[in-house]
Amino acid sequence: MTRLQTLQGFYQNHVQPYYQKAHKNREENKPIAWVASTFPIEILQAMDITPIWPENYASVCAARQVSVQLAEVAERHGYSRDLCSYARTVIGSVLTEKTQDLPEGGMPKPNFLVASTAACDTHLKWFQILSHHLKRPLFLLDVPYNTTGADAENLEPQLIRQYVSQLEELAAFLEKQTNNPLDRNKLRKSITLSDRTSKLWLEIQDCRKNIPAPMGARDAFSAIFFMLSTPAAQDAVDFYEKLLDEVKGRARNGVGKIENERYRLIWDNLPMWFNLKFFNYLNNLGAIVVAETFSHVWTGSLDSSKPFESLARKYLPNFANCSIERRIDLILNLTKDFRANLIILPTNWGCRMMSIGEIIVKEAVYKKTEVPSLILDVDSSDSRNYDEYQVKTKLETYLKTLD
Amino acid sequence: MRILQSFRNILSERHDIARSWKNQNKPVIGWNSTYTPEEIIHAMDALPVRILGSTKPTMLADAYLPRNACSFARSTFDLALRSSYAYLDGFVTSNSCDNFNKTYDLWRHCTKIPYFHFINTPHTNTQKAHDFFHQEITRFKESLEETFKTTITNKKIQHSIQLCNENRDLLKKIYDLRKRDTPLINGTETLEIVLSSMLTSKSEHNTLLKQLLKEIETRIDPPKPGVRLLITGSMMGTPDLLNIIESVGGIAVADDLCTGTRYFWTLVQTDKNPIKAISKRYLNKIPSPSRYNWEERVSHIKNMIKQFNVEAVINFLLKFCDTHMFDAPLLTEELKNQGIHVLNVEWEHTRSGIAPIKNRIEAFIETIKGVP
Numbered sequence: 001m002t003r004l005q006t007l008q009g010f011y012q013n014h015v016q017p018y019y020q021k022a023h024k025n026r027e028e029n030k031p032i033a034w035v036a037s038t039f040p041i042e043i044l045q046a047m048d049i050t051p052i053w054p055e056n057y058a059s060v061c062a063a064r065q066v067s068v069q070l071a072e073v074a075e076r077h078g079y080s081r082d083l084c085s086y087a088r089t090v091i092g093s094v095l096t097e098k099t100q101d102l103p104e105g106g107m108p109k110p111n112f113l114v115a116s117t118a119a120c121d122t123h124l125k126w127f128q129i130l131s132h133h134l135k136r137p138l139f140l141l142d143v144p145y146n147t148t149g150a151d152a153e154n155l156e157p158q159l160i161r162q163y164v165s166q167l168e169e170l171a172a173f174l175e176k177q178t179n180n181p182l183d184r185n186k187l188r189k190s191i192t193l194s195d196r197t198s199k200l201w202l203e204i205q206d207c208r209k210n211i212p213a214p215m216g217a218r219d220a221f222s223a224i225f226f227m228l229s230t231p232a233a234q235d236a237v238d239f240y241e242k243l244l245d246e247v248k249g250r251a252r253n254g255v256g257k258i259e260n261e262r263y264r265l266i267w268d269n270l271p272m273w274f275n276l277k278f279f280n281y282l283n284n285l286g287a288i289v290v291a292e293t294f295s296h297v298w299t300g301s302l303d304s305s306k307p308f309e310s311l312a313r314k315y316l317p318n319f320a321n322c323s324i325e326r327r328i329d330l331i332l333n334l335t336k337d338f339r340a341n342l343i344i345l346p347t348n349w350g351c352r353m354m355s356i357g358e359i360i361v362k363e364a365v366y367k368k369t370e371v372p373s374l375i376l377d378v379d380s381s382d383s384r385n386y387d388e389y390q391v392k393t394k395l396e397t398y399l400k401t402l403d
Numbered sequence: 404m405r406i407l408q409s410f411r412n413i414l415s416e417r418h419d420i421a422r423s424w425k426n427q428n429k430p431v432i433g434w435n436s437t438y439t440p441e442e443i444i445h446a447m448d449a450l451p452v453r454i455l456g457s458t459k460p461t462m463l464a465d466a467y468l469p470r471n472a473c474s475f476a477r478s479t480f481d482l483a484l485r486s487s488y489a490y491l492d493g494f495v496t497s498n499s500c501d502n503f504n505k506t507y508d509l510w511r512h513c514t515k516i517p518y519f520h521f522i523n524t525p526h527t528n529t530q531k532a533h534d535f536f537h538q539e540i541t542r543f544k545e546s547l548e549e550t551f552k553t554t555i556t557n558k559k560i561q562h563s564i565q566l567c568n569e570n571r572d573l574l575k576k577i578y579d580l581r582k583r584d585t586p587l588i589n590g591t592e593t594l595e596i597v598l599s600s601m602l603t604s605k606s607e608h609n610t611l612l613k614q615l616l617k618e619i620e621t622r623i624d625p626p627k628p629g630v631r632l633l634i635t636g637s638m639m640g641t642p643d644l645l646n647i648i649e650s651v652g653g654i655a656v657a658d659d660l661c662t663g664t665r666y667f668w669t670l671v672q673t674d675k676n677p678i679k680a681i682s683k684r685y686l687n688k689i690p691s692p693s694r695y696n697w698e699e700r701v702s703h704i705k706n707m708i709k710q711f712n713v714e715a716v717i718n719f720l721l722k723f724c725d726t727h728m729f730d731a732p733l734l735t736e737e738l739k740n741q742g743i744h745v746l747n748v749e750w751e752h753t754r755s756g757i758a759p760i761k762n763r764i765e766a767f768i769e770t771i772k773g774v775p
Contacts, residue, residue, distance in 0.1 A: 078732030080749065082471065082723055117526050121501045121693055124526060125729035128697060132733060140695055142532060145498045147521045159523075162535050169531075323521075324508035347469045352725060355469040356505035360512050377470075 003219055004250075006243045010222045014239070015060065018229065019104035025050045026108035031178045034107065034130065036115035036123040037228060038318050039141060040167065040311040042302070044114070045232040046190035047174055047182055052107050053229045054130070058086035061093065062273035062381030064103045070096060071382055084350035085382035087126040094133050109134065112177050114170070116141035118321040120353040139173045141166055143316065149326035152300060152313040163312035188304040191311075194232040195302040200240035201227050202299050207247045208290045209338050212256020213264065214247050217289035218279040219257075221271050227298050262286035263399060266334050266343045268293045268361075269354050270380040281392070285399060290338040293319070293330055324357045328364045335371050341402060343373040349385040374398050404622060406615045407592055413599035413608075417452065420603055422490050424450040430492035430551055433516075435479065436499035437661045437691065438524040440681045442671070443544050444495075445563035445605065446555045453601035453662075454479045454488070455640035458754050467509055473502035473723045474752035475638045480506050483514045493518035493550070495543070498525075500693045500726055518550050527695045528686045537682040544678065560677040566605040571667045573612040574600065578664075580619065581656040582711055587619055589626035590634065590645040590655020597663055598640070628654060630771045633707055635659040635734075636719035636748075637727045643754065644719060651765040652772065657711035659704050665689045668703075692726035700730070701737055708743060715744040715771045717764065722751050744771060 003010075026032055033044055035051045044051050061067040067085065070092030075081055077095055079088055090107075099106050113136060115127035124140065131138035144159045171182045201224075208215050223243060226236035250256075265282070267289045272278060279289065300314030319327045331343060343365060347355040362373035376394065379385035413420065421431045430449040434441070444451040456478025464481035482488060494516045496507045511519050523539050525532035544555050577596055580587040596615075600608045630653045634645065639662050645655050658664055669688035674680035689703045690696050707713065716738055720727050735745045746767040748760055 078735060078747070080720070080728040080731070083725060083728055087729075121725050122729070124695065125692070125726055128695070129729065129733065140527065142525050142527045142529075142695070144523045144525070144535065145504065145521070147523060158535070158538060162531070165531055324505070324512070347471065349471050352472060352501035352505060352723065356472050356502065357508050358469065359467045360508060375469075 004215060004243070004246055006239075006246045007219045007222055010225075011063075015056075015225060016104065019107075022050050022052055022108045023105060032108055032110045034110040034113045034127075036119070036127055037298075038118035038123075038143075038315055038320065039114050039116045040170075040315055041230075042190045042194045042232045042307075042311060043167065043170060043174065043182070043187065045194075045230065046187040047178060047180060049174065049178065050108075051229065052110065054090040054107065054126075055086050056225065056229050057093070057103075057107050058089040058381050059273040060103050061089050062383075063276065065274060065383075066101070066103060067274065067381040068383060081382075082350060084120075084122045084126070084348075085379055085385070087122055087350070089381055091126070091129060091133075094130060110136055112136050112173075113138045114141070115139075116143050116315070118143040118315055118318055120320060120351070122351070137177070139170060141170065143321060146316050146322040146326070149317075149322040149324070149329075151317050151326075155313060155316055159316055160309060160312045163316060164308045167308045167311065184307075187307050190232040191302045191304040191307045193234065193237060195304070197227060197231045197233075197236045197240060198299045198301070200237065200244055201295070204240065204244050204247050205291065205295055207244075207251040210251040210254075211264075211339065212254065212258070212261040213288050213290045213338075214250035214255060214257060216257040216279055216283065217267055217271065217292055218276055220289075220292055220295050221276065224295055224298070256288075258283045258286065258288055260286055261288055263288070263342055263402060264338065264340045265289045266291050266293070266331060266338065266340045268331065268343065268345045268358075270294065270346065270348055272346075272378050272383070272386055273381050274383045275386070275388075285396065287342075287399065289344075290340055291334045293327075293334070296330060296334065320353050324360055327357070328361050331361055332365050332368055335365060335369050341371055342398070343371060345373050345375045346378045347375060349377070349379040349382065351380075372402075404615075404618065404624065406611065406618055407595075409611055410592075410596045410599040413603050414595060417455075417602040418487060418490070421450060421452055424604075425490055425492075431490055432493045432495060432518075433488060433491045434495045434497075435503060436497040436524075437666050437688070438497035438499055438685050439495050439522060440540060440543070440685055441601075442560060442563045442567050442681050443540065443547065443555065443678075445566065446559040447547055447551060447553045449492070449547075449551070450604060451601075453598070454494070455598070456752050457482060458641060458643065458752065460753060467513065468506070471723055472506070473637075473721055475640065475721055475724075476502045476506040478752050480509055480513075483510060483516075488514070488516070491516045493520065495520045495522065497522040499691065500724075502723065502725075520546055525686065526693070533683065533686055536686050537679055540678050540682040540685075557677050560681070563605075564671045564677055564680065566609065568670050569609050570600055570605045570612070571670050573609060573616070574667050576616055577612065578657070578711075581654075585625065585628050586654060586656055587622055587625055589649050590632075590658070591642040591649055592626070593655070594639065594642045594645055594658075594662065597666065598642075601662075601666070626654060630654065630768050631656045631712055631714045633657045633659065633704065633711065633713040633716045634663075634719065635704060635716060637721035637724040638662065638752075639719065640752070643757075644750070644760075647757075647761050648717070648764055648768070651761070651768055653764070653768045657707040657713055659689070659700065659707065661691055664703070664707070665691060692730040697730065701734065704734070704738070705741065708738075708741075713743070715746070715767070717767070718745060718747045720747060720749045722749055
């Protein structure tokens with residue numbers, strides 16, 4: 001049950017150097033932006049702006065077991081314990097006085113922040129608060145809600161127009177902030193790289209359809225770092241090519257992540273970052289996560305001849321920005337394609353967007369596939385909202401009913 | 404005063420009012436976010452009704468919603484499951500917050516309401532946002548026309564703008580009664596009046612308001628004076644909390660609530676194009692915390708504090724109402740810097756744990772009063 005070869009020492013080899021390089025860029029006065037997920041990061045990368053992703057930093061803090069103490073700092077400043085634990089962790093890291101204790105020395109201070117409304121209310125409010133405390137400007141991409149839950153090809157045209165017209169404003173904002181024009185050739189290159197990264201990642205995911213599955217969630221939740229933090233970079237492409245080789249090879253040779261694969265699971269949304277060992281525990285029960293919705297919602301084809309339009313088509317259909325039908329379809333397709341026999345729907349305590357509607361997903365998927373779903377009350381990075389005994393009892397009892 | 408009872412009656416008889424409207428073969432459309440233009444619904448001779456929760460237990464909704472969902476959204480959904488809203492011909496929501504957007508999915512899946520519409524309200528009020536929102540309101544109008552086989556003419560819209568604006572003007576006059584040193588009306592009564600304006604026809608409500616304004620100057624049972632408070636926070640669909648405040652030595656003289664000033668304070672400006680005038684008004688109104696222009700919210704509150712001679716602020720935060728909870732610390736700091744005390748209270752719509760809340764409010768009011 002060891003990790004994939006390519007993933008050995010992933011944090012030390014890739015995440016840590018990323019933060020070190022960012023700190024160095026800060027010292028050299030190169031522009032740094034704090035970015036919320038569902039933001040078209042490709043444009044920043046085309047302008048050599050270093051994107052720092054507070055959500056990733058929150059997960060790092062959780063894995064390093066410091067998120068609770070940081071969340072408590074935010075709570076002492078009046079932020080409710082019921083708010084998103086990512087947000088509390090990061091606000092705490094900005095307000096804490098003990099910066100020397102922060103993982104990776106904290107996030108390097110940004111020149112500006114960018115966020116979109118595509119994922120949740122939290123992004124808007126959280127980045128507003130960060131912008132206030134850091135005294136740095138925030139650019140907000142006001143993304144219309146994808147009411148029909150349409151996919152990239154079937155989006156309503158007025159949504160695309162509204163999105164694209166704001167990317168023009170974004171370009172102007174970034175040009176002003178960095179004193180650098182957006183070079184359209186570099187943008188096309190960035191789009192091409194991100195497209196390649198996304199395709200490689202999907203190919204890796206495809207290999208997990210194999211029985212036995214060659215890769216599990218523990219590895220996927222690490223490896224997705226490039227997809228999210230820096231998709232339009234050669235590093236990302238190189239890494240995923242290597243990973244694809246390994247995963248493909250394992251699939252071809254019938255080498256599974258675990259021996260005696262008994263249960264194939266779909267994992268919706270976020271893991272408990274403070275307890276990634278949970279996936280090893282699942283493996284010991286003969287269960288393997290074959291697909292995470294998280295590994296699929298960030299993908300999307302990009303067309304370098306239409307950079308802005310294709311970014312609109314990539315980000316508007318993110319299921320967080322859609323009516324529930326989109327999430328149902330995604331989980332339904334994953335269930336069929338990956339031949340899963342159980343779906344885990346984790347409720348994230350501080351997340352309305354993710355938690356509300358799980359029951360409709362559960363019912364709709366069961367009706368069409370007879371594959372059951374199990375709702376687990378957890379939290380992405382606040383271990384105080386996680387009762388291990390309860391979760392494990394519930395899960396083990398449930399697995400027995402599948403035999 | 405007997406006239407005040409009329410407003411209270413509208414609240415308690417709201418479902419009957421809606422049903423009697425329907426009996427005249429006129430549609431009833433439910434809405435839940437203050438970014439929904441009632442004017443357009445009015446203009447097709449339909450009754451727009453605000454979807455309000457109740458304080459009763461929510462057993463049916465609990466089967467569908469996780470524990471960490473907003474208890475107001477939960478309560479309204481529970482009523483829908485109990486068929487309390489079975490009379491609705493349509494339900495309209497407006498991109499407002501995660502709790503509403505995601506429970507809207509549940510409404511669509513679990514109720515038999517024949518018509519649903521989602522207005523894609525932007526979070527900003529830039530020119531681009533205005534242009535987009537103008538189209539959205541036009542789409543909403545066209546969708547109503549198509550569904551209800553009717554034509555909503557500009558003339559009809561102009562007329563309903565006039566009615567709604569008159570209602571807003573009259574409500575402001577009611578608010579003025581609390582600017583006085585000895586308010587002629589209290590917060591509980593005012594909230595009942597504003598809530599009732601969302602549940603009956605505007606013309607009928609205007610008539611009642613005019614009558615009230617005529618009679619109130621000679622009121623023989625004015626409210627007890629007390630510590631002058633501004634109430635802000637999440638959705639407040641019943642006057643229970645204000646009742647508590649006003650039973651322990653406080654008086655709510657102003658508010659920043661979506662069932663108060665955020666609902667009616669801003670008027671529609673006249674414009675040759677009435678839809679444009681409406682879309683402008685809604686995007687520029689006193690913002691909810693879910694919008695980007697949070698400074699406008701703060702300045703509205705500060706403005707109210709000045710105009711109504713407010714001594715302290717109570718911020719009622721519904722559990723799991725993210726946008727209000729996120730705003731609370733900075734809002735508190737802003738107001739404290741102005742020498743205004745703020746009490747932040749988390750509460751559940753079903754009123755569980757109301758006793759300790761009462762104690763805190765009482766203690767807070769005592770502190771403001773100071774030791775005699």
